[in-house]
Amino acid sequence: VREANRRTSQQAATTSDGRRIEVAANIATLDDARAAVENGADAVGLLRTELLFIHREAAPSVDEHRDSYQAVVDALGGRTAIIRTLDVGADKEVPYLTLPPEVNPALGLRGIRLAQLRPELLDDQLRGLLAVQPHGAVRILLPMVTDANELVRLRKRIDDFAHAAGRKEPIEVGVMIEVPSAALLADQLARQADFLSIGTNDLTQYTLAMDRCQPDLAAQADGLHPAVLRLIDATTQGAAKHGKWVGVCGALAGDPVAVPLLIGLGVTELSVDPVAVPGIKARVRRLDYPLCRQRAQDVLSLDSAQAVRAASREIWPLD
Numbered sequence: 001v002r003e004a005n006r007r008t009s010q011q012a013a014t015t016s017d018g019r020r021i022e023v024a025a026n027i028a029t030l031d032d033a034r035a036a037v038e039n040g041a042d043a044v045g046l047l048r049t050e051l052l053f054i055h056r057e058a059a060p061s062v063d064e065h066r067d068s069y070q071a072v073v074d075a076l077g078g079r080t081a082i083i084r085t086l087d088v089g090a091d092k093e094v095p096y097l098t099l100p101p102e103v104n105p106a107l108g109l110r111g112i113r114l115a116q117l118r119p120e121l122l123d124d125q126l127r128g129l130l131a132v133q134p135h136g137a138v139r140i141l142l143p144m145v146t147d148a149n150e151l152v153r154l155r156k157r158i159d160d161f162a163h164a165a166g167r168k169e170p171i172e173v174g175v176m177i178e179v180p181s182a183a184l185l186a187d188q189l190a191r192q193a194d195f196l197s198i199g200t201n202d203l204t205q206y207t208l209a210m211d212r213c214q215p216d217l218a219a220q221a222d223g224l225h226p227a228v229l230r231l232i233d234a235t236t237q238g239a240a241k242h243g244k245w246v247g248v249c250g251a252l253a254g255d256p257v258a259v260p261l262l263i264g265l266g267v268t269e270l271s272v273d274p275v276a277v278p279g280i281k282a283r284v285r286r287l288d289y290p291l292c293r294q295r296a297q298d299v300l301s302l303d304s305a306q307a308v309r310a311a312s313r314e315i316w317p318l319d
């Protein structure tokens, strides 16, 4: 099966009835970018940029940002890359940031909130991102957004930098949906954003109030919990009102049991580990979208993640 999947992995994945699902890769390094191409990823759905900031003495310069992202884009041979802005907080060791300690770092100055304290970190990153060629190869993704007001402010900042750099084409800006408020306000966010990308790792943590790093809760902190699925449903419905697309870049996107349900809820992009791309593409090709859509609505009324998992496995057996 692996060998057969590998042979078809460079081709686009559509369901049996012809609905195109983009299968992209989550990457953090240039080696990952090469692995994404080898495994047939259609694009990079999430470039995590934290590695560029850690294990060093000072924050990266604008040129370092640009060079690092340019190398990734060059390795992708024409595929697009969604680059997420910095998502460190007080829980990550970045000594030069000298952040005040926090009692609840998961609820603290994470993601775009860090820019309240250190605006220059995000500004330099945005300037570097906007300099990558060709301009259409890169999209920006903002982590830990809670409402449209934050997005509007940041979008203005991005547009100002683009203007100052003499850039003519607008850059696409997307929002991570990983906080319950963002899922509930998805229609407002989708009005302002070019796309939404659901981070199911954090969305699960914050919806179920279960620390994603607590090993004793790992089995319960399941993204197929009906509460999380209802928020995913709210997200795709909000996005549809404004004709925007929704992807999933959390670990749920690479879970074969979850894939039919995510597609059934209206997700059209799945971003997964590079090595998982061939298997997820093969899974997509065996699905019928109308059936996915109907059954995904049905599981929203189940009462546990286990019940959702059992239902999915019965309807779409794993091979």
Ligand code: PEP
Residues within 6 Å of the ligand: 046, 048, 087, 178, 198, 199, 200, 201, 202, 203, 249, 250, 251
């Ligand atoms: C997520 O929260 O699902 C996500 C993709 O982001 P990270 O795992 O980097 O927090």
Ligand code: MG
Residues within 6 Å of the ligand: 143, 178, 199, 201, 202
């Ligand atoms: Mg996250």
